[in-house]
Amino acid sequence: MASRRAFRCEIPVRFGDIDQAGIAYYPTLIDHTHDAFEEFWERAVGIPYPTVLLRDRLGFPMVHLEADFRKPLRFGDVLEMEVSVARIGRTSVTFLYRAFVRRGRRPAGPEPAFEVRATTVCLDMRTFRPKPPPPRYRRLLEVHLRRGTP
Amino acid sequence: MASRRAFRCEIPVRFGDIDQAGIAYYPTLIDHTHDAFEEFWERAVGIPYPTVLLRDRLGFPMVHLEADFRKPLRFGDVLEMEVSVARIGRTSVTFLYRAFVRRGRRPAGPEPAFEVRATTVCLDMRTFRPKPPPPRYRRLLEVHLRRGTP
Amino acid sequence: MASRRAFRCEIPVRFGDIDQAGIAYYPTLIDHTHDAFEEFWERAVGIPYPTVLLRDRLGFPMVHLEADFRKPLRFGDVLEMEVSVARIGRTSVTFLYRAFVRRGRRPAGPEPAFEVRATTVCLDMRTFRPKPPPPRYRRLLEVHLRRGTP
C-alpha cells in the first residue's frame, strides 16, 4: 500500500482555456481541479459526487486554497491530474491536486506544472453547517491519504 | 417613442475571454449575452432577475437560440450590448442582442460584431411548466419591443 | 457505410455547470459542444485540433449557430455528444451536435436533450481569410457527412 500510486485522471487543455497570453488561464485550471475532484469521488472513492450531494446531503465547499503555478500550459497539453487526500480533520478534508503534463507523445514528466492544496469543510446540506464526515466517508477517504510530505 | 434608443450596457472583452486563435471565444460571448440579459432586467425592465426568480418564482430558460458572428473580437474591445424584445408570444419571449464594438477611443460602429436572437419560455419555477407571463411582466417587456425588421 | 453510427463522446454535466435554476447553464452547454468538436477532430477525423491550428495553420471559427434546448440537464447527467458534418461548402463547414443524455444506469434515450447546428468558416490563420479546406481535410470531413435530413 505504501507504494500505491495515487488516483490520476486526464484532462485536456482546451482551445477555450487559452488566454490572451497564449497559455491556460489559471482560473480555468482551478476549475479543472474541480473536474478532477468529481472524477475522484466517482472512480476512486466510489461515491459519485451527485450522490454525495443529492442522496447523502453532504457538501464539501472550499474554505482555503493554495496554488502554485510552475509551468505555463499550452493548447494540446494533457493534464494528468493526481488527486489525493492530504489531511482529514474533525470536519475538514484537505485535498491535494498535482497536475503532470503530457505534451505530444512523451510521457508526463515528474514535476507537476501546478499544484493545488484545497481545504474543504464537510457540510450538512440540510442545515448548511459543518459536521464530521460519516464513518463510511472517513474510511473511504483515508484510503487516499497521501503518505509523507506534500 | 418610435425613435427610442434600445437599452445598452457595456461589457468589456476580458483577458480570459480570448482563445487559442487570439479572439474572443464564442461560448463566452453567449455567456456575455446572459450578463446583458441580467442588466436588462435590472436597469431596463426594473425587476432584477434575482427578484424574478426568487420572489416571483418565474424563470426564462432558453429554448431556441440563433447567433451570427460577423467580426472577431479582441482583448480590450468593449461590447456595447443592445438588448430588446423581438416578440412576446403566449408563453414565450424572444430577446434580441446586438453587440456593437468600441475599440480604443473610437465610438462603436453601426454594424454589430455579433447578434443573438434568443427565444425563452416563461416558466413557473414551482412546477417547471410554461405559463403566460403575468400582465405586469408583459407590460414592462412590451416597452422594449423592437419595432421594424429583424 | 449508410448505417455507420456517428461519432459520439461522453461529457459529464459538472457541479459548476449548474445555474441558479438548478439546471445546466446553456452557455456552458455551448462550451461543451466545443469540447466535443475537439474530441471529434482528434478521434474521428484523426487530426487533433492543436495540429490543425498550430501545424496546418487552419482555423474553423463560428459564423452562424442555431441551438434547440429541449430538456433541462441536471448534475450527474452524462451527455453522449454526437458530432457529424451537416454540410461542406466552398469555404464553410457546418457541424451538427446532438446531445443524448444518460441519467443513472439507463442508456441514453433516442431524443437529444439539445441540438446545435454550427456553421464555421475554414480560415487561413496566417491571413485570417477564408479559404477552401485542403483536399485531405475535405476528404476526412466527408466521411462524417450526415445522411438524410437533420
Add this chain to the structure above:
Amino acid sequence: MASRRAFRCEIPVRFGDIDQAGIAYYPTLIDHTHDAFEEFWERAVGIPYPTVLLRDRLGFPMVHLEADFRKPLRFGDVLEMEVSVARIGRTSVTFLYRAFVRRGRRPAGPEPAFEVRATTVCLDMRTFRPKPPPPRYRRLLEVHLRRGTP
C-alpha cells in the same frame, strides 16, 4: 494618504455563477478577481491591461495564490472587490483582493466574504522571462501598496 481608501469595483454575482449547491462556484470567484485586476489596471493604475500586454509587452502571470472563502455568495449579491498591492519584490508583485458583499440595499459589511492573495511575476512577453517592472510601473503600483497587516 494613510487613510486613502483602496480601489474598489463592483462585480455582480451572476445567474450562471451559481453551482449545484446554490452558491457561487469558487473557481468563478477566482475568475472575478481577474476581472477586478483588469479594472484595477485601467482605473487605478491608469494603464489598461491590454496596453500593458500589447504595447508594453509585459505580463503578470500567476505563480502563487492563496484564497480564503468565509461566506457563501448568492445570486443577487454584489461584490465590492477591493484591490491593493501587498508587496513589490524584485520581479514579483503580490496583489490582495478582498470581496465585500452588498446584499439588497444594505451597504457592504466590514468582513470580506472571501480574500485572495495572488503573487504574480513581471514577465517580458517577448522572451517569457521574468524582469523587474519598469520604474514607471513600480511607481504607479507603489501608490496602491497596502499599509499595515496582512
